[in-house]
Amino acid sequence: MKVAVFGSGYVGLVTACCLADVGHHVVCMDVDDEKIARLRRGEVPIYEPGLSELVRRNLATGRLHFTTEAAEAVAFGTLQFIAVGTPPDEDGSADLQYVLAVAESIGRHMRDFKVIVDKSTVPVGTAEKVRSQVAEALAERDVEIPFEVCSNPEFLKEGSAIEDFNHAARIIVGTESERVRSLMRECYAPYIRRQEKLVFMSVRSAELTKYAANAMLATKISFINEMANLTERLGADVEEVRRGIGSDLRIGYHFIYPGCGYGGSCFPKDVSALAKTASEVGYAAELLDAVAAVNRRQKRTLFDKLSQAFDGELADKTIAVWGLAFKPNTDDMREAPSRELLESLWQAGARVRVFDPKAMEECRRLYGERMDLRLCRDREAAVDGADALVICTEWKEFRAVDFAWLRGVLRCPVVVDGRNLYDPSLAKDAGLLYYAVGRGASL
Ligand code: UGA
Numbered sequence: 001m002k003v004a005v006f007g008s009g010y011v012g013l014v015t016a017c018c019l020a021d022v023g024h025h026v027v028c029m030d031v032d033d034e035k036i037a038r039l040r041r042g043e044v045p046i047y048e049p050g051l052s053e054l055v056r057r058n059l060a061t062g063r064l065h066f067t068t069e070a071a072e073a074v075a076f077g078t079l080q081f082i083a084v085g086t087p088p089d090e091d092g093s094a095d096l097q098y099v100l101a102v103a104e105s106i107g108r109h110m111r112d113f114k115v116i117v118d119k120s121t122v123p124v125g126t127a128e129k130v131r132s133q134v135a136e137a138l139a140e141r142d143v144e145i146p147f148e149v150c151s152n153p154e155f156l157k158e159g160s161a162i163e164d165f166n167h168a169a170r171i172i173v174g175t176e177s178e179r180v181r182s183l184m185r186e187c188y189a190p191y192i193r194r195q196e197k198l199v200f201m202s203v204r205s206a207e208l209t210k211y212a213a214n215a216m217l218a219t220k221i222s223f224i225n226e227m228a229n230l231t232e233r234l235g236a237d238v239e240e241v242r243r244g245i246g247s248d249l250r251i252g253y254h255f256i257y258p259g260c261g262y263g264g265s266c267f268p269k270d271v272s273a274l275a276k277t278a279s280e281v282g283y284a285a286e287l288l289d290a291v292a293a294v295n296r297r298q299k300r301t302l303f304d305k306l307s308q309a310f311d312g313e314l315a316d317k318t319i320a321v322w323g324l325a326f327k328p329n330t331d332d333m334r335e336a337p338s339r340e341l342l343e344s345l346w347q348a349g350a351r352v353r354v355f356d357p358k359a360m361e362e363c364r365r366l367y368g369e370r371m372d373l374r375l376c377r378d379r380e381a382a383v384d385g386a387d388a389l390v391i392c393t394e395w396k397e398f399r400a401v402d403f404a405w406l407r408g409v410l411r412c413p414v415v416v417d418g419r420n421l422y423d424p425s426l427a428k429d430a431g432l433l434y435y436a437v438g439r440g441a442s443l
Contacts (some may be wrong), residue, residue, distance in 0.1 A: 001025070001187055003075025006102045008035055008066065009044055010161070010265075011119060011154050012083035016156045017051065018165040020058040022190035027065045029073035039066045047201060047331040047358050050162045070102075074109035081128070081152075083119040092272035093280075094123050100172055103130040106147075107137025114147045115180050119154055121214075121270060123277050125206045127151050127174070149239025151203050152173035152184065153210030157328030158264065166191065171198050174206025211277075214270040216290060220255040221262045222294040228258035229301075232243055238438025260392060260418030261298035263326030263335040268295070299337045301342040302390055302418050305435045309388065309414045315349030320386035323393025323419075324356035324363050331358040333366060337418060338392040341391050346372055355382035378407075388414035394421060399416075403430030 001024045005016040008030035016028035030036050035045055042056040058064035067073055072078065084098040099120050106116060115133065118127055127149045134147055151174035156164045168191065173184045181200055185192075192198055201209070218290040238258050246253035262268070271292050278285035278320055308316055325338035333339060338354075345352055351372040354363060360375050367373055376382040379398065383389055390411060391398055407413050407430055415427065417436045427434035 001079070003027075003079045003081065004029065004073040004076045005081045005083055006070075006073065006100075007031075007082065007084035007120070008032070008039060009083070010048065010084055010158065011156065012081070013039075013044070013046070013055070014051065014156060014161045014165055015081060015083055015119060015154070016050065016064060017054040017058055018062040018162060019187070020061070021054060023063070024187070026058075027067055027076045029067050029070060031068060033068055036066045036068050040277045048161055049159065049329055054162060069107040070219055071109040074106050074114070075111065078113060079108055079115050079117055079183060081117045081119050082275055083154075087121050088269045088273065091276060093276040094121065094273045095271070096122065096126060096129065096409045099126065100129065100133050103133035104137050106303045107134035107267045108141070110134075110138075110145055111148065114145075116147060116149045116150065117184075118151045118207075121153065121210055121266070121273075122151075122207060123211075123273060124204050126207060127203045136172055142435045144170040148175065148177050148180045149182050149203070150177070150184065153206060155159070155210075155213060158332055168197065172206050172209050173198065173200050174203035174209075175200065176202065177279055192294070193309065195382050204411035209275040211270055215274050215291070215343065216294070217255045218267040218271050219287065219291050220264055221257075221259075221267075222291040222298070224256040225298045226294055227435070229298075232440070237440070238298070241438075257419060259298075259394075260302050260337040260437065261295045262339075263299075263337055264332060265334045268292070268335045271295075286320065299340040300344070301437070302337060302392065303348075306388060306390060307346075307348070307418045309416070309433060309435065310412075314345065317350045318385060318411075318438055319345055319350050319352050319354055320389045320400050321354040321382040322356075322382060322391045323391050323395055324359040324390065325395075328393055328395045329358075331356075333359055333362050336392070339366075341365070341390060341392060342373075346370075346395065353382045353384075353386055355379050356393065357397060373389050383409050385409075385411070387411045390418065391421060392418050393420035401430055403427055407431045 003019055003024050005012050005028045008028050016026045020026040042059055044052040057356055082099055082102045086094040089095045131149045153172055171188050210308055227241055231238040242256050245251045271288055275285045275288040324333055324338045326332055342352055353374040353376050355376045410442045413432045415432050415434045420436045424439050
């Protein structure tokens with residue numbers, strides 16, 4: 001099958017490579033010349049495990065091509081995936097300008113039947129806007145060419161996107177058209193052993209399913225974080241509570257790990273976009289607003305705990321930070337709890353020494369050279385001479401630590417752990433003042 005993918009960002013690139021890898025012929029289009037030039041050489045601009053290898057392998061088989069020419073991509077096959085960004089507008093709604101620009105260019109260049117597949121995370125009703133945009137472009141050309149628009153949201157997690165694409169729990173396709181159903185079945189046939197994996201529904205339901213899934217997961221996280229804050233005040237341990245509730249299959253263990261708040265490009269953006277959509281139809285989504293508010297507060301807890309440990313005297317202190325990315329296995333720092341912490345520390349007059357296994361370049365790009373920021377080559381260098389340590393991301397290499405060594409290198413033995421990596425009693429026995437999330441009394 002021939003497939004075009006618009007957008008060579010995280011979702012577009014993973015979609016293009018995975019579809020090529022199972023035998024489809026794929027052209028991936030982006031307006032960014034430099035990015036496309038790099039991709040043609042097999043250089044992947046983002047960090048995602050296995051992605052570089054997948055790009056190179058499929059460039060070599062000749063099944064994957066990159067282009068900056070919209071006309072070339074539009075001419076290539078019937079399925080036209082839109083996988084461009086939908087950054088949040090100032091009011092929290094999703095900005096559709098890139099999605100609609102692709103729709104316009106498909107309408108401008110198409111010569112035969114096309115199925116336009118919305119893969120970008122877009123609000124309910126976007127497929128209709130895409131349809132109007134394409135129709136308008138066709139009308140300007142004064143031609144009538146049939147086309148369909150369907151919704152096929154992605155559920156990829158950064159850090160395991162290829163695995164998630166290849167072993168999706170479900171593939172959602174929103175369409176009313178039998179012709180589209182049959183083309184999408186053909187496209188995803190290599191992934192489907194059980195037919196029920198492919199779930200067909202109305203376009204609007206498919207669009208909402210994407211937001212509902214992310215909002216549900218964000219709700220679980222904010223819920224457990226709320227419990228963590230309560231356990232700190234009630235003398236209970238949230239890790240015990242987590243195990244206690246997770247064992248109930250109706251609740252489950254997934255996505256109830258307490259921490260310093262969710263980040264990334266999806267949950268914060270999607271929860272507020274859904275709340276915005278709700279308000280546009282006259283509905284106050286109180287739960288969604290609460291989920292977002294709890295998360296904003298949770299991100300501040302790292303700084304608050306540290307500040308309390310030092311009686312509010314953080315000026316001129318040097319704080320080591322392990323982990324900058326919003327989660328392990330990515331270099332992505334969008335909405336990461338580490339950013340809230342760094343910015344609050346600088347405001348309080350502290351200096352920071354940071355280490356992250358993958359996000360150092362991203363940190364440099366975001367914050368540049370500054371006197372109060374030291375990018376360290378490893379976790380040991382970060383804590384060397386620091387007054388205290390804060391852990392923001394649960395990278396594997398932070399999980400095993402010699403507490404006696406840590407106690408020795410830190411000027412004050414304060415460790416604020418935003419990811420509950422260690423056994424509090426062992427840390428305390430080693431002489432550390434260890435503050436985790438929801439484990440033991442709050443400061
Ligand atoms: C999320 C969803 O999990 C994907 O299904 C979805 O496709 C994607 O958004 C998207 O819309 O594109 P992602 O943002 O990559 O994926 O990351 P997650 O693994 O879901 O983690 C999000 C945040 O929640 C991280 O900051 C993580 O630390 C936090 N988290 C996750 C917790 O604090 N506790 C948990 O139990 C799980």
